[in-house]
Each structure stands twice: as structure tokens, then as C-alpha cells.
Amino acid sequence: MSKLLSTLAAVSLCLLMTGTNTSNATGQEKSAQQSSSRSHYFPNTQSGIHLEMVFNYGLADPSPEAGVVDMVWGSSYATQPAGVYNSAYIPYSVDNFTNPVAWYQTNHPDWLEYKCDKTTLAFEFGTTTLAPLNFADPAVRAYQYAHWIDAPLAQGYSGIAVDTMSLTNQWNRCGHYDSHGVWIQQYSGAANDATFKADVLDWESAVYTHVHVYSPTATMQVNASYDFTQSMQDNLRFMTATDLVLDERGFTNWGSESRNVTTPAEWQTIATVIENVQYRGVCYMTNGEEPQPTTEITQEERLWVLANYLLLKNNCTYVSITGITNGAQDYGKLWVFPEYTAAIGRPLGVLTRVRGIWMRKFSGGLTLVNPSNFTANVPLPPGKYVDVNGDKVGSVVTMNPQTGLILLLAN
Numbered sequence: 001m002s003k004l005l006s007t008l009a010a011v012s013l014c015l016l017m018t019g020t021n022t023s024n025a026t027g028q029e030k031s032a033q034q035s036s037s038r039s040h041y042f043p044n045t046q047s048g049i050h051l052e053m054v055f056n057y058g059l060a061d062p063s064p065e066a067g068v069v070d071m072v073w074g075s076s077y078a079t080q081p082a083g084v085y086n087s088a089y090i091p092y093s094v095d096n097f098t099n100p101v102a103w104y105q106t107n108h109p110d111w112l113e114y115k116c117d118k119t120t121l122a123f124e125f126g127t128t129t130l131a132p133l134n135f136a137d138p139a140v141r142a143y144q145y146a147h148w149i150d151a152p153l154a155q156g157y158s159g160i161a162v163d164t165m166s167l168t169n170q171w172n173r174c175g176h177y178d179s180h181g182v183w184i185q186q187y188s189g190a191a192n193d194a195t196f197k198a199d200v201l202d203w204e205s206a207v208y209t210h211v212h213v214y215s216p217t218a219t220m221q222v223n224a225s226y227d228f229t230q231s232m233q234d235n236l237r238f239m240t241a242t243d244l245v246l247d248e249r250g251f252t253n254w255g256s257e258s259r260n261v262t263t264p265a266e267w268q269t270i271a272t273v274i275e276n277v278q279y280r281g282v283c284y285m286t287n288g289e290e291p292q293p294t295t296e297i298t299q300e301e302r303l304w305v306l307a308n309y310l311l312l313k314n315n316c317t318y319v320s321i322t323g324i325t326n327g328a329q330d331y332g333k334l335w336v337f338p339e340y341t342a343a344i345g346r347p348l349g350v351l352t353r354v355r356g357i358w359m360r361k362f363s364g365g366l367t368l369v370n371p372s373n374f375t376a377n378v379p380l381p382p383g384k385y386v387d388v389n390g391d392k393v394g395s396v397v398t399m400n401p402q403t404g405l406i407l408l409l410a411n
Contacts, residue, residue, distance in 0.1 A: 037281040038212070038219045038243045039316045041158070043070040043085055047346040047363075049306060049339070052285045052318035054246070055089070058332030068336060070318060073221060073246055073285070074163070078156040087161040087221055088152035090144070092203060094123075094130040094164070098147055101131045109177060111140050116174035116189035124164065124171045134176045136186065136199040145210055153211075159219035159243070160211060165204065167230045167238055169196040197234065204241045221285075225249035226273050228266070236276060244283035244316075247274075251308045252301075255289035255324050261304065261402045267371035274312045283316035294323035294330040300403060302339050303388070307404025310344060310367035311351055311360050339388050342406055354378055357399055365408035370399040384410035 043050065052071040056062055065072070066081040074089030093113075095104070101121070104112050113122045113132040122132045133140050149160055168191045175185040187193045204222065211220045221244040226235050239245050251267065252260045262270060274284055288305030290297045302321055309319040321337060322330040345363030352359050357378045358369045365385065370376055377398050385393050385407040392410065399405060 037283075038217070039281055039283045041217055041219055042244065042283050042316050044315050045070070045313060045317050046315040048344060049309065049342065050318050051336075051340060052246075052320055053331075053334065054248075054287065054320055054322070054329075055331040056334070059334060064334055068340075069334065073161045073223075075157070078152070085158050087159040087219070088155075088157040089161050089163060090148040090152075091130075091163050092144075092165050092207075093135050094127075094132050096130045099131065100129065104131045104133075108139075110134075110179045111137060111143075111176070113173050113176050115172050116185075118175070118183055122171045122173040132171070132173070134186075135203050137176075141203070141206060144207075149207070149211060150214060153215055153218050158217070159221060160207075161221040161223070161246070162204075162207070162242075163223045165200060165222060165224060165238075167197050167200060167227050167234055169193045192229065197230075201234075201237055201241065204238070208241055208243075219243040221246055223248055225254075226270055228269070232269075232273075235273065236280075239273065239277050240280045240282050242282060244285065245277055246285045246287065248287045248289065250287040250289065251305060252288050252290060255291045255329075257291040260291050260301070262371070264372050264402075271308075271312060271371075278312075278314050278317065283318070284312075285318040285320065286312075288319065288321040289329065290321070290323045292323050293325040294321075294333075294335050297321065297323050297337075299339070299388075302337055303406060304369075304402070304404040306339055306342075307367045307369050307406055310347075310362070310406065311358055311369050313347070339406065342388050343408060344406060365406065368397070368399060368405040368407070370401060370403050373401045375400055380407070386410050 050070045051068065052073060053069050055074045056065065056072050057076050062077045063081050065084050069084055071085040073087055075086035078086055111133050113134045114120060115122050124130065124132060135141065152160065169187055170191055172189045173187050173196065174189040175183060175187065178184050187196045208220050211218050220242050222242040223246045224239050225247050248254060251262050251270065253262060278284055286309050290301050305321050306319065309317065322335055324330060343364045348361040348363055355376050355378055356372050356374070357376050360367050361381065366380065368378060375398065377396050379396050387393055388406050388408065393407060397405065
């Protein structure tokens, strides 16, 4: 498997750079790719722009999602509204909704994970209230299966959405105490720990199998962005052991205030990975998180996200754009932008490269992306075009560095 994924990574990069789209596989290849994944259960995204909300906890009534939202990654509503694909949110390494730390200290102290001082719990994201669990323990997994996975699926959720997974031991986990109070060291405590990585991949694979055995139609989504500190091979193992990848970084670097666009090298790697993941039959959601409040996101920023989305999408690819207010992500609300309804139609072919700019034709227009650090003048294919605001454009367009453009056929 690892040799195959490594080969696919190299092939995908070559195909991407030569303008060949790996998503155009033969029927036999597609059948093989989807033998284990369940991409066919997700809403079809072949034509136009398709929105997947990250959360909807801010909606007292989810009915406005109908006809606007295809999916909700971590939904507060199992079956509403009709026509929206809802997944139930779960963490993988902490308990953030069933029991507090004190409950585990009393009932299952051997499930708690500590740092290497053997005293400090390996809390995550600066919290001291969410119990860090030894997810490698079969007993912990059995508890997660019963309470975090089977229970919401029984309520009618279409799938589960796994959050906070990482190939790196960023919270410096080290070990736990067994039922007799004896210290069991599992990891070195360092960020790059091979045993920790192996346990993460094993947990993901086990949960994926459990979900598919539990239900003939249920799916698994994982929040997984490419980790540049890890190998392509390990990243692809991580990002293809699921039915859908929610890439929270996207092409906006998690909405970093200092740098909310990818570098050219980062862009090339992420684009290659998206092609690779989709070729393997796994669906993809590219998140567009910006550093300012959602109401202040500019059209240029939105076009960067959406042009990249259209450039790389297939029939199971989704997008979302939100901002950050006072340090908090603007998730939970339904944010709709006018560009979402652009009549771009369906892809007519593969992406091509013109003067360093990536372009893809659609039945209703074009999408163009300049991931580089230089300005380029790009000749357009024959036809009359307008931008998303309805303004006419000439036969040549000028694209600034790291920008995207969506053009529609004038007629």
C-alpha cells in the first residue's frame, strides 16, 4: 500500500503539471477506487459550486440550509432539513461532550493520558477541562464506538465527522497508568514520534472499518490538512483512510493573519494532494478561512478560494468560506456569498497551464488561478466573458500574484 501511494503521489504531480486530470479514470478504475469508500452517498457536485458548512450550532432552525447547503460536517441536527447531508461531530483523543476529567479519574483513571512528567494531563488546545484519552486502548475505543459513533448514527445522522486528528504528537503525550497504578510509557513526548503516528493511523483505520460495518451507508469524514513536516506517503495514508477530507487549512493557511494565502510551493503540493485523494475515491472539502470577520471578507479573497475549488473539483468536492471574529472562528452560522450562485456549469475538460496561470474550462465559463509570485497577462479562449459582477472583460486578463478569477460566458 505505501509503495502504491508513493507512486501515485509522483504520478499525480506529473499529471497535474502536464494538465492531465487523474479524476478522469476509466469506469473500471473508478469502481476499484470506490470499493471501500462511499463517495457515491454524498451529494453530487459535478455542476456549479457546492457548500459544506463546517458547523451549524448557531442556527436555532436549520431550514434556511435547504437548497443552499449540500452538507454540514458537524451538524446539530440529525435529519433536518430534508436534502441536507448531516454528519455528527466527534473528537478522537479528548472527551468534549460526555464526561469531565473528574469522572475519568474516578471511573477510568487508566484511560487518561499524561505528559512525560507523569503528573500533568496531556490537555489539548490550552484547555484543562477536556479529558485526554488513550485512544490506543481497546477499551477506550469500545467506549467511543458505543457513545460517540453508534449513538449518533442510530439517531439518523448520515455519518460522523472526526476532528483534531494529527500525525504529530503536538500535545506531548507520553503515557498512562494502568489499572494497578503502574506507569506505562507509550511515546517519547516529542512532536515527531513514530509510535504515536502509527497509533493515530491505526485508530483512524479501526474507526473507518467500524463505521462501515455498523451501517451499509454511513460515512466518515476527517479534518485533515497536509502536514509539511511529514512525508507525502504518510500524509496520503492519513488522508485516504476516510470517505471525505475536510481540509481546514485549504488555500488560506487557516486564515493566518500574517499570511492567508499559500506560497507557490505549498500550493503545488496541496493541489497535487487534492488530485491524489480524489483519484483514490475520497471526497474533499477545501475550507476558506480568512483572518477578519466574515462580513469583511473581500471579493478578491472569496475568488481565490472559489477559483481554486473549481480548478480542482470533481463530482464530490465542497467548499466553505468563513472568517474569524475576536479570535473565534465564525463557524456555526449560515454564511452565503453571491459568488456561490455563479452559473459556471460543469467542467468541460482538464486544467491547463497558460503563461504560468492554471485554467479550466466550464460549460458556463472559466476558472483561473495564479498561485505564483508574479503578475501575468493571460489570453482567454475564444468567446465573450464577464466577471462575476457582470462586467465585460477583454480577450486578455491581468492576474496579480496569488489571485483567482471566475469568468462567465456573456451569453
